[in-house]
Amino acid sequence: MPCGGNSSEVCGAGNYLSVYSNGTVITYSPAVVQTTGLPGSWTYEGCYTEPGNGVHAFKYQIINTNNNSAHNCLSLCSEYGYPVGGMEYGDECYCGDAVDLTNANSTKQPDADCSMSCSGDPRYLCGAGNLLSIYTWTGTPLYTWHTPQGTAAGQYSLLIGGVVVPLITAQTITGKVTFLEKHGTGAPNSTGAYELTVSEVNNFTAAWRTMNGLKTDVFCSAGLTLPDKVGRQINVGGWSLSSTFGVRLYWPGGPTNDWQENVNELTLQNGRWYPSAMIMTDGAILVVGGESGSNGPPVPTLEILPYNGNPVVYLDFLNRTDPWNLYPFLAVLPSGGIFIAYYNEARILDENTFATTKTLPNIPGAVNNFLAGRTYPLEGTAVLMPQYAPYSAPLTVLICGGSTPYAGVALDNCVSTQPEAASPEWTIERMPSERVMPCISTLPDGTYLILNGALEGVAGFGLASTPNLNALLYDPTQPVGSRISIMASTIVARLYHSEAILLQDGRVMVSGSDPEDNINPEEYRVEVFTPPYLLSGLPQPNYTITNKDWAYGATISITITAGSTANLRVSLLGAESSTHGNSMGQRILFPAVSCAGSTCTITAPPNAHVCPPGWFQLFVLDGPTPSHSNYVRIGGDPSSLGNWPPYPDFDLPGV
Incomplete structure (x- = not known):
């Protein structure tokens, strides 16, 4: 058919297309x-x-x-x-x-x-x-979501009415839970810190204890449990000015039994708002990233505590990806090095020089936007998959949820990779719904509870909407695409500033929500999610242990006082601090165990790369059912944190 504007040229016909290649017309027909x-x-x-x-x-x-x-x-x-x-x-x-x-x-x-x-x-x-x-x-289904019913779907229930909207929660090695809040903002009951005695939840007055030791604002800070012999908690960073330099310590049940802080003696080198923290293989504290406070310029550096003259290290990739890289995900790798994921990127750093030794492929985002990210304010959540003795398999990292910049389209997928593989690739697994600002709690049986968050938006006050009320259970022992079960739902919106941590009885404590969206309230209620393994009617096993301070590779005896040893397993779950989808310190290992009669022998993890020094919950599992846990310390205190900081107004447990 001649072209309307030039009758000497050919412009196809009905259902016929004229394509030109090097001046020659080729007609596809039709x-x-x-x-x-x-x-x-x-x-x-x-x-x-x-x-x-x-x-x-x-x-x-x-x-x-x-x-x-x-x-x-x-x-x-x-x-x-x-x-x-x-x-x-x-x-x-x-x-x-x-x-x-x-x-x-x-x-x-x-x-x-x-x-x-x-x-x-x-x-x-x-x-x-x-x-x-x-x-x-029409091929093999791309995904299969399981839909257990009744008790098999788990159960949400109220644990206790709260006294504060926490920004960060962490269980101490005594079993009590610390709640830290944005101090001095005029919110009701805003004292900065409380401690919950879980065993007293039926007595509101006895359950909650006010703590008064904080001197600066912990708003959007980082937390860890230290590997010292009393399991002190540390909190670093904060909201603005001197708060961003804050270093705060708490000895559970110690001489003062309160948070201790003195910004004139002990501070970070760089002020940080939204940083992450991690215990390194030598027991020192790594603090990474953040901004200079109150939506200020980036702080694209890392530093180490205790400060021994070691300078801050500039990280160009954090400068380049600001503001999408806050609360980066950190992990010690069994083969050496430090995994870091931020925005939609990931890499491995040398643990001594912090130079990049491997850059991973970019993390997949949304099907229609590769710029979707996983760290605050796009905010997904991350965990390490189980490590099993003899720890020869590569470590797998799982990251779920997130959002897109500007548009705030929440992601409906999880991604996983093995950073130590020769050529790591990301595996994408679709979730049943979108989720931004989620939390993941590692369970003692090696499964993961994904909960909290919203169906759209990004993290921040009033920036997300439509709460995602159901929980998901992710089981890495199942085939890819068939690992997710849709569990019970809650009636409580858990949006910005919500947390989830594993309690010693195997339940997951769910707290917080500070949306300020004029729709959902600031949330004081504290819930628990009871997993199916505690609703099956099977009795929980029990054990006694004497040695709670383990050297690497040591053998430790426990006595089983209830439950069968026929299919007994034990798991070790790292002490965690939960904030902004980042559970700092969270890690799960299944060590070797053998039993003779009621006595079982556990072989401790072999080294600090497989298991960084610190405190872990030790669970015994009889089939699917876990015991109550005991906290054990693995790897000691190689950086002598028990003697730090050397100031008279800080209680020191010694080493």
Whole structure:
């Protein structure tokens, strides 16, 4: 057919496309529905209508300018777990579920109505204006979400009415739980710190203890349990001015039995708001990242406590990715080095020089936005998968949820990788719903409870909406794509500043929520989630232990006083501090154990790379059912933190 503007040129015809290559016209005759060369097991379903007026049937739109094809589009959809894909108007790709078409009242039209050629492969058709060429996945299901019922879904319940909206919670080695709050902001009961005695929850007055030792504001700080012999808690960083330099210590049940702080004696080298902290293999404290306070400039450095003249180390990648990299995820790796994940990137640092030794592929984000991130304020959550004796398997990192910059589209996937692998890659697993500001609590049986957060938005006051009320259980022993169960739901919105930590009885304590969105209240109520293993009716095993201070590679005896030893397992869970989706110190190991009669012998982890020095909850499992835990210390106090800081107004336990 002659071109309307130049009758000497050829411009195709109905369903015929004229393509020019080096001045030569090639006519594809005619363009067809693409049914060959598709990725995986996709099947063409037909031409379907869009709602129109700028409204689309599917949430996820990708504009593949001059590069759209069924192959390109459907590859993305299946990679992110979406079993329905569609192409529209040549350049547009959409991913979602069959229910999306139903909800949009889409109707099937004659195939010939979807007559626009794909911009990336003009031999094939990619819909038309407000018309979608639809394909569905017909192979092995991309995911299977389990839906246990009754007690198998776990249960939320009220633990106790609260006295404060906590920003960070941590269980002490005595079993009591510390709550730290944004001090001095005028909120009701804003004293800065409380301690909850879980065994007294039926006596409100006896359960809560006010603590008065804080001198500066802990708003958005970092926390850890130290490997000293009394398990002191440390809190670093804070809101603004001198608070950002704050270093605060608490000895549970110690001489003062309160937080101790003196900013004229003990401070960070760099002031930090939203930093992360980690115990290194030598027992020293690594503090990483943050901003200079109150939405100030980035602090793209790391430093070590105790300060022994060691300078701060500049990290260019944190400067480059500000402000999306706060509360980075940190972990000691068994093969050596430190894993760090921030924004949508990850790398391994040398544990001595902190130079980058390996840069991992970028972390996948949303199917339609690779800039989606995982750390505050985009805020997902991360854990380490179980480590099993003899600890020869590579360590796996799991990161769930997050959001996109600016648009605040929450992510509906988890990603995992093995940083120590020769060529690490990220595996994507779709979640049943979107989740930003989630928490993950590691359970003693090696599964993970994913809870809290919102269906859209980013972290911050009033910046997220629509609470995600159900919990998920992630089981890494199951095949990829079949690891998630949809568990019980709560009636309590847990949005910005919510936490989750594992208690010694195997339940998960859930607290906090400070949304300031004029819809959901500041949340004082403290809940617990009871996992199915405590609702099965099976009795919890029990044990006694004498040696609670373990050397690496040592053998330790315990006596089983209730439960069978036939299939006995033991697990070790690192003491954790929960804030902003980051459970600092969280780690789980399954050491070797053997039993003779009621006496069982545990072999402690072999070294500080497999198991950094610190305090761990020791659980015994009879089948799926865990005991109450005891706290044990592994690896001692190699940096002599028990003698630090050397000031008379700090209680020191010694080494």
